[in-house]
Amino acid sequence: MTRIRRDPRAERAAIRIAAGLRPRYDRTAIGVAKAAGGRPRRDPRTERTGQRVPGGDRPRFDLGQIARGEAPVLAESRQRPAQAAAPKIVIVEAPAFLVAVVPDAAGGRLSAHDRQVLGAARALAGREGAVALVSTGPCEGAGPAGADRHLALDEAGADPDVRAVRVAAALEELAPRHVLFPESLDGGDLARRVAVRMGANLFDNAEVVAPGGLIRPARGRRVEQRAAPGLLASVAADAIADYAGPPREARPLMVEAAPPAPRPSAIVSAERIPADPATVPLALAEFVTSAGNGLHDLDTFRRLVAALNATPGASRVLCDAGLMPRHAQVGASGTVLAATCYFALGISGAPQHLQGVAGCEHVVAVNTDLHAAMIERAGLAIVQDAQRVMPALLRLLAWDTEARDAQEAGERS
Known part of the structure; x- marks a missing residue:
C-alpha cells in the first residue's frame, strides 16, 4: 500500500484568496488541505475565544475546556479517561468480633480526634472484625x-456518671x-469511669494501635510502654x-440493655x-471570623x-497597622488554628x-478576586466585596x- 503524495502547491493554491495584488491565504480553510492529505491546522485564536469567560472588565479564561473550530485537532484523537465509579459501600454481614468506639461526637458530629480513633479501630478489626460506633x-x-x-x-445530658x-x-x-476512646477532656474522663464500672484495666494515651500491640510514651517521652491490646484503651x-x-x-x-441499678x-x-467566644483563645476556638486588608x-x-x-x-496586615490586637493574628507568625469553621x-x-x-475543617471566604489563594482554599467562596456582604x-x-x-x-401563648 503506497502513501498518497502531497502536493504543497495545489494545497496553497486552494486556500489563496483572490483579492488584491498581494497574495493572501485563508489559513482556516483546511477542508481542501485535508482532502489533499494534509494535516489539519489549528486556529489558536478561535480556541482562545471559546475559552473566555463572559463578564468582567478583566479577561478571564477557562483553561479546562478547549474550543475548536470546524476541523478536529490532534487532542481529539486522545481517549478521555473513564469517570471514576462511585465507591461501593463495604458490608460485613457476620463479623468474627467487634471493636467498639465511643466518640465524643459533640453536637452530633464526629471530631477529627474521633475519626482518628475510628482509624485505629479499623486497624484492630482487620478483615474479620467489624467496628461498632457507640454514641x-x-x-x-x-x-x-x-x-x-x-x-x-439515648442522650445522657451533661452528667458524666x-x-x-x-x-x-x-x-x-x-x-x-x-473498646477505644479518644484521649480528650470528655473522652478520657468517660474512659476512666467506664473502666471502674466494668472492673477492667485501661491502657490510656496510646500513640500506636495495631493487632500486635499498643505503644504509649512514658517518663517524659524517654521510654515507650508496650502492651497487648486489651479490652479498654484510649x-x-x-x-x-x-x-x-x-x-x-x-x-x-438495637441493644436492649437492662437499666443499671442507681448508685449514689x-x-x-x-x-x-x-x-x-470573645475571650476564648484562638487556638481553642471552634468558630473564627477574621478581617483582612479588604475591610475598612x-x-x-x-x-x-x-x-x-x-x-x-x-x-497580619491589620495587626501590624494596630487596627486589631496582636493576639488576634492568624497565621504561621501568629496563631495556628484548629477550628471547625473559619470565616475570612x-x-x-x-x-x-x-x-x-x-487545620480548619471548613473554610468560608469572601473576596473580590476570583483567583485569590484564600478563595481556592475555601470550601465555600463568595466573590464579592466584604463591605457589602457584612x-x-x-x-x-x-x-x-x-x-x-x-x-x-x-408557642408560649
Missing part, C-alpha cells in the same frame, strides 16, 4: 469514617473484643491517621456552660462577629496565613432572630 445521641458520618455498625444511645452507666451497660451487651490525638478506605455500612444496632453520686447537677469598617465587622457568636481574628473576610491568603488555617449578613441574622422570637412567643 450517646445521633451521630453523622459514621459510615464514611469507617464504622460497620452504629449504636445510638449517667453517660458512663449507659455506655458500660451497652458495652456489656455488645461484648466487643476491644487513643492520643494526632497520632493515628483517619480511615481512608471506601465507606462502610454503619448498620444501626456526689454530682447534684451537671450543666455544660459554653465559653465566651471594623465596627461593622465587630457587630457581625458578635451576631455570629464567633471568635474575632485578623490578618477580605483576606487574599498569604502563604503564612494559609499555614495558620490548614451588612447583608447582619440583616439576615436580625431577621432570623426576630422570626425565632416570634415563634417562641406564639
Whole structure:
C-alpha cells in the first residue's frame, strides 16, 4: 500500500484568496488541505475565544475546556479517561468480633480526634472484625469514617456518671473484643469511669494501635510502654491517621440493655456552660471570623462577629497597622488554628496565613478576586466585596432572630 503524495502547491493554491495584488491565504480553510492529505491546522485564536469567560472588565479564561473550530485537532484523537465509579459501600454481614468506639461526637458530629480513633479501630478489626460506633445521641458520618455498625444511645445530658452507666451497660451487651476512646477532656474522663464500672484495666494515651500491640510514651517521652491490646484503651490525638478506605455500612444496632441499678453520686447537677467566644483563645476556638486588608469598617465587622457568636481574628496586615490586637493574628507568625469553621473576610491568603488555617475543617471566604489563594482554599467562596456582604449578613441574622422570637412567643401563648 503506497502513501498518497502531497502536493504543497495545489494545497496553497486552494486556500489563496483572490483579492488584491498581494497574495493572501485563508489559513482556516483546511477542508481542501485535508482532502489533499494534509494535516489539519489549528486556529489558536478561535480556541482562545471559546475559552473566555463572559463578564468582567478583566479577561478571564477557562483553561479546562478547549474550543475548536470546524476541523478536529490532534487532542481529539486522545481517549478521555473513564469517570471514576462511585465507591461501593463495604458490608460485613457476620463479623468474627467487634471493636467498639465511643466518640465524643459533640453536637452530633464526629471530631477529627474521633475519626482518628475510628482509624485505629479499623486497624484492630482487620478483615474479620467489624467496628461498632457507640454514641450517646445521633451521630453523622459514621459510615464514611469507617464504622460497620452504629449504636445510638439515648442522650445522657451533661452528667458524666449517667453517660458512663449507659455506655458500660451497652458495652456489656455488645461484648466487643476491644473498646477505644479518644484521649480528650470528655473522652478520657468517660474512659476512666467506664473502666471502674466494668472492673477492667485501661491502657490510656496510646500513640500506636495495631493487632500486635499498643505503644504509649512514658517518663517524659524517654521510654515507650508496650502492651497487648486489651479490652479498654484510649487513643492520643494526632497520632493515628483517619480511615481512608471506601465507606462502610454503619448498620444501626438495637441493644436492649437492662437499666443499671442507681448508685449514689456526689454530682447534684451537671450543666455544660459554653465559653465566651470573645475571650476564648484562638487556638481553642471552634468558630473564627477574621478581617483582612479588604475591610475598612471594623465596627461593622465587630457587630457581625458578635451576631455570629464567633471568635474575632485578623490578618497580619491589620495587626501590624494596630487596627486589631496582636493576639488576634492568624497565621504561621501568629496563631495556628484548629477550628471547625473559619470565616475570612477580605483576606487574599498569604502563604503564612494559609499555614495558620490548614487545620480548619471548613473554610468560608469572601473576596473580590476570583483567583485569590484564600478563595481556592475555601470550601465555600463568595466573590464579592466584604463591605457589602457584612451588612447583608447582619440583616439576615436580625431577621432570623426576630422570626425565632416570634415563634417562641406564639408557642408560649
